[in-house]
Amino acid sequence: MTSRRQLLQASLTLGALQLFPGMSHAQAKRLVFATFTGSWEEAHRAVLVPAFKKATNNAEIILDPMLSVDQIAKVTAARNNPPIDVMLHDPGPALTAIDQGLVENYPVATSANYKDLIAEAQEETGPAIFFQVVGLTYNPDKIKTPPTSWKDLWKPEYKGRAGITNLNSTLGTGFLVEIAKMFGGSESNIEPGFKALNDLKPNLAAVAANPGALATLFQQGQVDISPGNFNAIQILKARGVPVEFVIPKEGAIAFKTTIHIVKNSPNRELAVALIEAAMSPDVQTKLMQSPYLVVPTNSKVKMDGEIAKVLAKDQADMKKRFVFQDWKKINEQRAQWIERFNREIKL
């Protein structure tokens, strides 16, 4: 009896030691890649991670999906011990990260794949590995005539059925800029955009926290129409959720998405291996196919299938059909816009 108790106590003590990492062996170094939430995470988990593992002899990698802005906050809070090794950024946050010195330049000279990227994707601070395309998403079961313009969101028949995201996400901010432009404003004159958002209020069924969350609202039948990321809905669509994407006649908003090595990362070599894999024609071709449909940046990848049908035939056509925004100007005012959104779009 006594011996059993002693045994129990001894094992408990040993177990307790295991609980405090300082006392046991340090954890193996895992590469942390902060990807985006939702379909991006699924696509990267399915395609990029296996390619990375193959290239690095099964090195460990963790995906930490979050918004670009959240990645910056996390790294800012611990510059010397960054909790992330590789960041993925929309154009606005990418500028912030570079300005604040959170990232280091990519070793382009020694890179095998960098020179094959299209000219727009070649950025020494962090190469672009795909484009995001924002248009209108809608539920074809509930909306029989496909929308054709951003303006359709304001139609009275969509009362209580439309969704948007808040300005924490690039999607929300980009959408605000686009509607400001549509109503006579610009990156430096956002007034018409806010006025239009205010008019949209009766139609709003939801203001989602991020693009991934917005896409899931279709899955739950909570919204029937919203500005949406082309990729965010593809996996839902493949699962049979009724949701479609159209490019509005004003043009699709496009975001160049860049990938960066975080300064002070202890896993620099693995980080480079991941970025190489993300630029490689192999990975980009796989990601371009169904159900991921990610727009490639490697000139060796020929656009075909669904992407060619819905978005653009090739990289030249893409530049014509996509609208790019001035994120330098947007960044200067974004904090004020978020504050104003807080004040004005409140219920």
Added chain:
Amino acid sequence: MSTKKSLPVTAYPLWLASPLALAMLLFFITPLLMLGVVSFYSDAAMTQWGSVANWAKTLDGFGLTVLLDTLWLGVQVTALSLVLGFALAWSFLRMPARLQPLIIFIVMLPLLTSVVVRTFAWIVILGRQGIVNNFLMDLGLIEAPLKLLYTRLGLVVTLANVQLPLMVLPLITALQRIDMNLSDASASLGASEWQTFKKITVPLALPGVIAGCLLTFSAAITAFISQSLIGGGQMLFMPMYLYQQVSALSNFPFAAAISLTFLATVILCVSLFNMLGRLSRGYANG
């Protein structure tokens, strides 16, 4: 040594609390003081110290609206929990004894299950194609689905449910302490059950009511997950306001000012509840 001699055998020396006191000082009080220091930086990059700009911004018209709205949410949730919780606690004592453990079990279950899980269930319940809407449409009471999710009403109901155990448990304890003979005496003197409830039960249960309200209130105003998942992006309460400044804007000084304002307000509310608690105990005992 001298303390040991003067200390009665049933008591333990106060220094036994010093490890925890030290740890709390280092890891709880110091961080909160740290907030105070950080809040005086005027810029997000934390280079210029000695400005009250963040405080001015926290307490300007908009900041105050968010604060008051958060407190008002707490009051609404507490009120609803109190009504539901009191009814349950009152009925609990009049139930057959063998049912009582089951009820306690049902009350405790949500207290110990994940708040993320419970909140998510409410999305399924309140959604446009959720349980409530489907039920009402099947009955023919409504034609188009009601908007319940992302509304104030939906949020209050959800939070009241999530926090209900915190209200019910102290209430049951308080009501159990009331001498049943008092109600019997009241009834035999011809008082109606409602009068007895009003004149005897409620006043005597006040300490429990206040304890329950304090816990429910402080849990409801800081319930970040429920507020953001059920409230949606169009509502802004202090926790989300704070989180947004940290995550989307990396503005730590402003977030620190928001945190401290929130903390100070909660401390004020708690003191108020404690004062009421003392008064009510005096009332209930005397």
Added chain:
Amino acid sequence: MAHQKDFSTILFRGTLGFLAALTVVLLIAPTAVVLIVSFTDGYSLKFPPVSYSTRWYVELWNASHLHFAAMNSIQVGLATTLLSVVFGVLASLAIVGSKSRAARTLDSLFMSPLVLPALAFGFAALMTFSAVGWAVSITTLIIGHTAVCVPYVIRTTSAALAQMDPALLESSASLGASRWYSFRFVTLPLIRPGVMAGAFIAFMSSFDNVPVSLFLRDARTDMLPIRMWQDLEGKLDVTIAALSGVIIIFTLVMMIVMERVAGLSRRLRQG
């Protein structure tokens, strides 16, 4: 005459009874809904599911990122519980029964994490740790969780101590037992159920903690509730419903066990 059931009495009882029944339904509904939805065959969380299967439980079996977060959460939960019990029991012994001003002040200090907004504390802790150059790790998470979980142990332990008959300790001392001996062989066995109940609540609240983990976690120290929240919000991943089902069953079993060995419900109400 005294027990005459007039209309107002019936109305009064009816109203309270109805509200009570409604409350019970409200309390059970979320748990029941999650359990049922977790057996859906589809990709969305609609209720009731169109068809049933256990596919999401199979998915859960393969979801290594969830296993990773769960292991971290369990690790942090156990360490937090251990620390909370050691610190909490010592503190309870010191402050129970003492009417001194110092003891009352300490009591308020120890209890304050229960009512103060934990989100503000989580943020403050993150800033402090990064100011002194500590990277977030399992250790910083354990520290943060312990600060907010130790009050539960103190509450149940103090209640158990307050109920002890002082005569027991007096007679033990009069028989020549040292204070330590009395603690070990008289006090400890009597307060053990209270300590265990507190430890259980501390573990569950660490395991379920969002506000502190939100700031102190990172990808290498992923915490289960945060992972669940993000996967639900961002992907509406039905696997999370299955995981919730597992957690609910685990909680139910643990509650029954703790009720048997520690009289959990009685101790929760003494708060």
